[in-house]
Amino acid sequence: MNKIIKNNTDKKTQELIIDGASCASCVGKIEVALRSIDGVDSAEMNFALRTVTVTGTVEIELLIKAVESIGYNAKSAEDKSDDELIDEKDIADQKYYKSLMRQVWIALGLGIPLMVYSLAGGPMTVDTSLERGVWFFIGILCAAIMYFSGKHFYIGAWKSFTNHTANMDTLIALGTGTAWIYSMVVVFFPMILPEMARHVYFEATAMIIGLIDLGLALEVKARGRTSEAIKRLIGLQAKTARVVRDVNGKPQEIDIAIEQVLLNDIVRVRPGEKISVDGIVIQGYTSIDESMLTGEPMPVEKSEEDEVVAGTLNKTGSILFKATRVGKDTALAQIINMVKRAQNSKPSIGRLADVISAYFVPVVMITSIVSALVWLNFGPDPAVAFAVVSATTVLIIACPCALGLATPMSVMVGVGKAAEAGVLIRNGEALQTASKITAMILDKTGTITEGAPKVTDVLIADESYSESYILKAASSLESGSEHPLAQAIVDSTIQSGIDPETVTDFNAIAGHGVQATFKGRELLFGNQKLMLKNGVPLMEFVEKAQKLADEAKTPMYLAIDKKLAAIIAVSDPIKADSVSAIKRLQANGIRVVMLTGDNKATANAVAKKVGITEVFAEVLPEDKSNKVAELQAQGEIVGMTGDGINDAPALALANVGFAIGTGTDVAIESADITLMRGSLHGLADAIAVSKATLRNIKQNLFGAFIYNVAGVPFAAGLLYPFFGLLLNPVIAGAAMAFSSLTVVTNANRLRFFKPQEH
Amino acid sequence: MMIINLIGLVLIALIVWWFWLYKPAKAVDASADNITVVVNNGIYQPSRIKVFEGKKTTLQFLRKDGSPCAATVLFPAFEISEELPLNANKTIELPSMLTGEYLFHCPMKMYTGTLIVEKE
Numbered sequence: 091m092n093k094i095i096k097n098n099t100d101k102k103t104q105e106l107i108i109d110g111a112s113c114a115s116c117v118g119k120i121e122v123a124l125r126s127i128d129g130v131d132s133a134e135m136n137f138a139l140r141t142v143t144v145t146g147t148v149e150i151e152l153l154i155k156a157v158e159s160i161g162y163n164a165k166s167a168e169d170k171s172d173d174e175l176i177d178e179k180d181i182a183d184q185k186y187y188k189s190l191m192r193q194v195w196i197a198l199g200l201g202i203p204l205m206v207y208s209l210a211g212g213p214m215t216v217d218t219s220l221e222r223g224v225w226f227f228i229g230i231l232c233a234a235i236m237y238f239s240g241k242h243f244y245i246g247a248w249k250s251f252t253n254h255t256a257n258m259d260t261l262i263a264l265g266t267g268t269a270w271i272y273s274m275v276v277v278f279f280p281m282i283l284p285e286m287a288r289h290v291y292f293e294a295t296a297m298i299i300g301l302i303d304l305g306l307a308l309e310v311k312a313r314g315r316t317s318e319a320i321k322r323l324i325g326l327q328a329k330t331a332r333v334v335r336d337v338n339g340k341p342q343e344i345d346i347a348i349e350q351v352l353l354n355d356i357v358r359v360r361p362g363e364k365i366s367v368d369g370i371v372i373q374g375y376t377s378i379d380e381s382m383l384t385g386e387p388m389p390v391e392k393s394e395e396d397e398v399v400a401g402t403l404n405k406t407g408s409i410l411f412k413a414t415r416v417g418k419d420t421a422l423a424q425i426i427n428m429v430k431r432a433q434n435s436k437p438s439i440g441r442l443a444d445v446i447s448a449y450f451v452p453v454v455m456i457t458s459i460v461s462a463l464v465w466l467n468f469g470p471d472p473a474v475a476f477a478v479v480s481a482t483t484v485l486i487i488a489c490p491c492a493l494g495l496a497t498p499m500s501v502m503v504g505v506g507k508a509a510e511a512g513v514l515i516r517n518g519e520a521l522q523t524a525s526k527i528t529a530m531i532l533d534k535t536g537t538i539t540e541g542a543p544k545v546t547d548v549l550i551a552d553e554s555y556s557e558s559y560i561l562k563a564a565s566s567l568e569s570g571s572e573h574p575l576a577q578a579i580v581d582s583t584i585q586s587g588i589d590p591e592t593v594t595d596f597n598a599i600a601g602h603g604v605q606a607t608f609k610g611r612e613l614l615f616g617n618q619k620l621m622l623k624n625g626v627p628l629m630e631f632v633e634k635a636q637k638l639a640d641e642a643k644t645p646m647y648l649a650i651d652k653k654l655a656a657i658i659a660v661s662d663p664i665k666a667d668s669v670s671a672i673k674r675l676q677a678n679g680i681r682v683v684m685l686t687g688d689n690k691a692t693a694n695a696v697a698k699k700v701g702i703t704e705v706f707a708e709v710l711p712e713d714k715s716n717k718v719a720e721l722q723a724q725g726e727i728v729g730m731t732g733d734g735i736n737d738a739p740a741l742a743l744a745n746v747g748f749a750i751g752t753g754t755d756v757a758i759e760s761a762d763i764t765l766m767r768g769s770l771h772g773l774a775d776a777i778a779v780s781k782a783t784l785r786n787i788k789q790n791l792f793g794a795f796i797y798n799v800a801g802v803p804f805a806a807g808l809l810y811p812f813f814g815l816l817l818n819p820v821i822a823g824a825a826m827a828f829s830s831l832t833v834v835t836n837a838n839r840l841r842f843f844k845p846q847e848h
Numbered sequence: 849m850m851i852i853n854l855i856g857l858v859l860i861a862l863i864v865w866w867f868w869l870y871k872p873a874k875a876v877d878a879s880a881d882n883i884t885v886v887v888n889n890g891i892y893q894p895s896r897i898k899v900f901e902g903k904k905t906t907l908q909f910l911r912k913d914g915s916p917c918a919a920t921v922l923f924p925a926f927e928i929s930e931e932l933p934l935n936a937n938k939t940i941e942l943p944s945m946l947t948g949e950y951l952f953h954c955p956m957k958m959y960t961g962t963l964i965v966e967k968e
Contacts, residue, residue, distance in 0.1 A: 178936070179933050182914075183914075183934070186914035186934070189914075190914075245890075247890070248889075250889075250890040250891055251866075253891045253895060254866055255867070255891075255960060451867075452867040456863055459859050459863075460856075460860070463852070463856040466852060466853075467849070
């Protein structure tokens with residue numbers, strides 16, 4: 091062998107996960123293939139875990155290629171999971187946020203006292219040598235702040251300048267830079283300027299840098315929350331799985347990491363454990379809580395040939411299932427991916443301040459030069475001073491300080507206002523978009539309805555029994571049952587003050603119902619099949635049961651001593667205020683659409699009750715987002731309201747996603763807005779607050795922009811020939827402060843807004 | 849005075865030319881090698897990338913700038929929107945394109961770049 095001898099420090103131990111190795115003879119083949127690579131010292135395969143540990147100096151890509159060349163698939167066991175990648179991103183964002191906040195405090199630490207001093211009427215002029223010394227010292231402090239807190243603006247401005255573009259950085263750098271240079275000229279050479287212009291603007295420099303850094307920091311913070319939804323979804327996945335694999339020739343159950351589960355592996359799930367990957371049950375019987383995936387609160391019974399889905403919770407039995415989809419192919423992994431994509435594909439509304447800056451900056455620069463030239467040529471004495479003052483004032487007043495404040499201030503107040511109404515808004519963009527919603531999609535279960543089934547009707551068939559006796563008998567019987575509807579009956583009766591008692595000879599008949607002896611009487615409780623099987627005559631009650639079924643209820647028969655005693659119906663009731671809330675939306679001209687995975691009969695019955703005419707029933711989880719896209723393609727601005735994990739992709743894709751606060755965490759994290767009260771009135775409230783906020787933002791933008799637009803020609807001296815008016819930098823600075831004040835005051839006006847009473 | 853006026857006019861002409869009229873000729877050829885676009889200090893580097901018509905292209909993005917806008921890159925013509933992790937490579941696959949110039953930028957258009965698609 092012609093092995094390359096390398097320094098020992100290059101040696102490393104690497105682990106590969108092998109896919110496709112189904113027989114023990116593969117082990118030798120894979121080990122030999124790896125060992126024959128120059129630089130590999132040892133390669134040992136653990137067949138049970140399907141992993142190979144390789145020691146040597148060879149890069150992992152080469153090892154993977156070698157395994158692939160003999161017909162197997164391999165990947166590095168150290169490939170970072172989504173979980174780790176998100177954690178890394180969060181840490182990086184956190185670090186950036188902290189460093190920005192440090193910069194903010196330092197800049198505002200100087201800026202705020204100076205601003206207060208200036209607003210309180212303190213002289214910002216340089217007349218005496220003491221003032222000169224003090225201002226010189228402050229100027230140096232200010233330069234240190236420009237370096238420490240504002241370095242990125244100057245580098246960004248320079249880089250974008252060399253790239254032939256101008257942006258926000260350019261404006262900030264020009265504005266603060268000019269203010270500082272002008273102020274330093276005032277400190278060193280006050281005599282070259284007219285007396286009225288000997289004013290320093292160090293506070294403007296420090297405040298602008300501090301405020302803009304603060305804006306950046308808040309944005310970083312807000313953005314970090316978007317990965318929460320993904321994190322929670324990933325948290326739903328089981329970390330390990332118990333698979334049946336050959337160890338020393340004998341099949342054994344071993345616990346392995348979820349990433350190592352292969353297609354067709356046999357997986358064991360015990361009660362209380364999460365399903366690790368998607369598969370088909372091959373042995374056992376259980377009920378599985380799929381509510382986190384479907385939003386449906388009732389556990390689903392599973393036996394052989396039934397599908398199980400990763401992330402759902404096994405409740406009662408122990409099952410064996412065959413893995414049919416693993417890794418990135420599981421339904422949960424695909425939902426995670428869909429949410430990620432939808433979050434990224436959300437169109438971002440361009441901000442006025444940034445859209446205009448590309449044209450604004452060069453225009454301002456030219457205006458500044460033109461005004462200087464005009465003053466030099468035609469201005470009265472001292473022409474040079476006038477030229478410098480007007481050129482600088484143009485640059486200072488052009489810095490869009492209040493323009494940057496206009497939107498965030500209104501959004502901040504609007505979000506606070508909405509929170510008072512129990513509406514939590516995730517980001518400013520959602521607040522802005524909510525007012526433009528033209529179509530609202532409502533999920534049924536848990537959104538329009540309560541989401542928890544309850545006993546709705548008790549029809550007595552045999553008058554010799556009272557309703558409380560019937561309920562007591564039914565709940566006593568059901569307290570021993572694992573049937574999904576049983577819990578609804580037990581909970582409902584306990585709530586009405588009836589406690590279940592113990593029954594004997596309990597027997598659950600799969601697919602039919604239950605049977606037991608209660609106080610010496612034989613009870614049967616279940617569906618029509620159970621009654622027919624036991625020869626219980628149902629007579630006209632079949633029709634009554636059908637009527638209940640038509641109303642989206644599940645009827646169950648109770649027979650005592652083989653005689654029909656009552657029908658108990660269970661259903662998911664409609665929330666008390668759903669009807670009025672939906673009316674309020676429709677009154678706003680919004681097209682309301684209902685979307686549900688439930689069957690058509692139940693969906694139509696519910697829709698009719700709440701006054702919705704457009705219904706999509708039996709919609710698969712993956713199709714919910716398609717419906718959103720479909721409405722968007724029709725030109726609608728779509729709001730989506732839901733509570734389950736299955737709603738998450740649709741919530742993320744919709745222009746605005748609304749989650750019900752009582753719903754799953756994943757839905758809440760995927761949505762832009764959360765309705766804490768669970769009432770649909772929150773939707774109309776959110777839209778009302780959004781409209782008021784948007785109006786406020788427009789007023790603010792006008793208020794802020796008018797200072798820049800009107801201020802620039804004024805600063806250039808356009809009014810001087812007619813009225814003898816010239817905006818000096820003092821006024822420019824005051825105008826800037828005043829425009830910020832206008833914006834803050836106007837935004838605060840929003841606090842008095844009340845969403846429509848209901 | 850004439851000189852000062854002249855300097856002023858030249859400055860204005862320079863601004864107009866620099867920001868509006870200047871069309872950079874240099875474009876980095878993406879077909880030769882894997883190109884890494886560095887996102888830092890307000891610009892994409894390189895910002896003009898040449899690719900061939902009808903070929904799928906893979907671009908690597910490396911974001912060094914923490915600013916929120918830099919965190920997402922959009923290729924509006926191809927409906928691509930990708931989040932760029934800080935200080936880590938992100939691979940973006942572009943579909944095969946027709947001859948022409950296509951912009952890519954951050955959501956606020958502070959960072960802009962151009963894809964120049966040419967016939968081979």
